[in-house]
Amino acid sequence: MPIRAILTDIEGTTSSISFVKDVLFPYARRALPGFVAARGREPGVRKWLDTVALENGGACQDSVIVEVLQGWIDEDRKHTALKALQGMIWADGYKSADFTSHMYPDAAPALRQWKDRGLRLYVYSSGSVPAQRLLFGHSDAGDLTELFSGWFDTEVGGKREAASYARIVEAIGLPADEIVFLSDVVEELDAAREAGVGTVLVDRLDDYSQPREGEATHGHARVTGFDQIAV
């Protein structure tokens, strides 16, 4: 079956886990109290703060919501409300050039080559769609946003649920077996495979001290960089 689209994860796949954990998360954690104080009344922000409050028993002070969110950052919770708020906070960091996003050296050349060959490229990450656009728009390899035909976050569903990939397949409008999903997380690849999508485990040795080999790959094709992916 010819491959006509690539769907890629971000953290641990195009970009290092340490960039997300050591740069993005601490930035959001530090900026959160000021962000909520300054913008907490904006409807687009309030909606997510209220979602967090509801999950913590209902109405509570903003200072409590901030503490809950900071706890979630520490736990690396992939909660849609947290991810939406993080994306808004990171916008300031990228705009003021506090950081650019990490791209593995093999990622941007491969994405460009696949695009030039006529493949359609999509992103599926736990990071919100605005955060994904920021990350690819301010990467070490320049602005890569134009390469992508679509963006998906957890509003489509969790990354370990087959139904999310079925929805993405529907949105892309190609047969599932003409799409390949790239990720560092085996459970995400299992869910994609259940939906009929092709899978490649991107096993970044800088991110994972133990290579996932043999049974640990759950039978997914395994590469250590995008330059090893033949499509």
Ligand SMILES: CSCCC(=O)C(=O)COP(=O)(O)O
């Ligand atoms: C794109 S925003 C930064 C990454 C992030 O917050 C995150 O949770 C990434 O998870 P992924 O699904 O890309 O592994």
Ligand SMILES: [Mg+2]
């Ligand atoms: Mg990942």
